[in-house]
């Protein structure tokens with residue numbers, strides 16, 4: 142590498158590093174957006190233990206655990222239609 146090339150290299154090395162960090166951040170940020178629905182079984186693995194980590198069983202027995210099922214009722218479809226929602230209430234735009 143000639144001395145003038147070395148000068149240019151030294152001048153721009155910070156920009157190159159900054160550029161690479163920016164690209165890496167954007168790529169990592171994009172990965173963060175690719176979320177998946179894991180479901181209750183994943184949570185159960187840790188949250189069914191005795192003691193102060195037994196949140197799963199009380200939740201599973203509660204009405205809250207069945208809340209999603211209410212979206213399959215005919216009333217849910219009526220409410221969706223009245224609200225101008227043109228997909229099935231139990232679906233989401235993300236799952237279509």
Ligand code: HEC
Pocket residue numbers: 179180183184185186187188
């Ligand atoms: C690998 C084990 C593990 C899995 C799997 C897991 N958790 Fe947890 N969770 C923990 C631990 C440990 C804590 C306590 C963290 C702390 O107090 O710092 C916690 C804390 C929580 C809290 C906060 C409770 C509070 O009182 O502040 C919620 C809410 C929670 N988890 C929900 C979930 C949900 C929902 C899922 C499934 C999507 C899940 N967890 C899966 C281990 C797990």
